[in-house]
Amino acid sequence: MKAKILIIEDVKEMSDLISLYLTKEGMDTKQCESAEEALSLLESYSPDLVVLDLNLPGVDGFEFLKRFRKSFSAPVIIVSARDADEDIINGLGDGADEFITKPFSPKVLVARIKAIMRRSQGAAAPSDSTFTFGEYLLDYNSFTLKRIVPGVPRPERVPLSAKEYDVLVCLISHIETPMTPEQIYAEVWKTEFGDLSAVAVYIQRLRKKIEKDPSRPQFLKTVFGMGYCFSLKGE
Numbered sequence: 001m002k003a004k005i006l007i008i009e010d011v012k013e014m015s016d017l018i019s020l021y022l023t024k025e026g027m028d029t030k031q032c033e034s035a036e037e038a039l040s041l042l043e044s045y046s047p048d049l050v051v052l053d054l055n056l057p058g059v060d061g062f063e064f065l066k067r068f069r070k071s072f073s074a075p076v077i078i079v080s081a082r083d084a085d086e087d088i089i090n091g092l093g094d095g096a097d098e099f100i101t102k103p104f105s106p107k108v109l110v111a112r113i114k115a116i117m118r119r120s121q122g123a124a125a126p127s128d129s130t131f132t133f134g135e136y137l138l139d140y141n142s143f144t145l146k147r148i149v150p151g152v153p154r155p156e157r158v159p160l161s162a163k164e165y166d167v168l169v170c171l172i173s174h175i176e177t178p179m180t181p182e183q184i185y186a187e188v189w190k191t192e193f194g195d196l197s198a199v200a201v202y203i204q205r206l207r208k209k210i211e212k213d214p215s216r217p218q219f220l221k222t223v224f225g226m227g228y229c230f231s232l233k234g235e
Contacts, residue, residue: 002028003117006047008038008064009079010056018051018079021106022113033057035064047074049113052096054080054087062094069095073144075116075162079104092201097163115190116162131172133219133232136210138172145210158209163188167202171220171230178226203228 005022009015010033019029030045032038035056050068054061065076075097080087083101091099098112131138137146137155143165146155160168166188171179181199186192207214223229 002026003048004045005029005113006038006041006045006050007031008033008035008050008056008061009053010034011053014053017106018109021110025110025114027113035059035061038064039067042068042072046072049074049117050076051109051113052076052078054078054082054091062090065091065094065096069159069161071159073160073162073165077109077112077116079109088195089197089201092198093205095161095164095205097161133172134210138168140169160206160209164202164206164209167199168206168230171228175230175232178223178229180227184228199228 003026005027007015007018007022007029009018009031012033015031015033019031022029030041030047032041033056036058038050039059052061052065056064061078061080065078068076076095077098077100078091078096079100079102080091081102088099097116100109100112129139129141131140135148136158137148138144139146145158145160145165145168147158148155167184170184170187181196182192184199185194185196189198203220204214207217207220210219211217219230219232221229221231
C-alpha cells in the first residue's frame with residue numbers, strides 16, 4: 001500500500017515540487033494551501049506523514065500541529081524558512097518529529113521521509129506485545145499508548161507522535177537504567193550527530209502526557225549527572 005503524505009504548503013511551486021519527488025518514490029500525496037483546508041481534509045484522509053509549512057494564511061502551522069496532535073500520531077516534518085531556535089523548539093514541543101529549514105534539497109527531504117516511515121512502521125516489536133505501567137498500556141503491535149480508565153470498557157488512546165513513541169520505548173527497553181541524552185539520541189534518531197536538546201523536549205512532552213505531576217515525575221525520572229531513566233519504583 002502506498003504511503004499517504006499530506007503536504008501543507010501555500011507556495012504552489014514548492015508544494016508541487018515536493019509532491020513530484022514523493023510521487024516518483026511511489027507515495028500518494030495530497031496538497032493543501034492552508035491549515036483550514038488540511039483540517040477539513042483529515043475527515044476523509046488519514047495521512048501516514050505530514051509535511052508542514054509554518055507561515056500559512058489564516059491558521060498557522062503551529063496551531064495546525066496542536067490540533068492535529070489531539071487526534072493523530074502520524075509523523076510530522078516541518079519545512080520552513082523560519083530557523084530561529086525558538087521556532088525549532090516550539091515546533092518540536094508542539095509535536096513535530098523533524099524540522100527542516102528552507103532552502104532545502106528535495107532529495108534530502110525524501111530521504112528524511114523514508115527514514116521516518118521505516119522507523120514508525122517497520123520497527124520490530126519486542127517479544128512481549130504489551131507493557132503496562134500505572135494506568136497505561138503500551139501496545140507494541142499497534143505502536144500505541146492507551147490509558148485504562150475505570151468504568152470505561154475500552155482503554156482510551158493517548159496521542160503520541162512517532163518520535164514520542166520511540167523515545168518512550170527506548171527508555172522502557174532500558175528500564176531502571178539511566179541513559180544519557182547522547183545514548184537516547186543515538187538509539188532513537190539513529191545518528192550520533194544532532195541537536196541533543198531535542199531529547200529534553202521530547203521528555204517534557206511525554207511527562208505532560210503520562211505523569212500526574214510533570215514537575216515530580218513518577219516514571220520518566222531525571223538522574224543527576226547522567227540523563228533520564230524510566231522507573232517503576234515510584235509506583
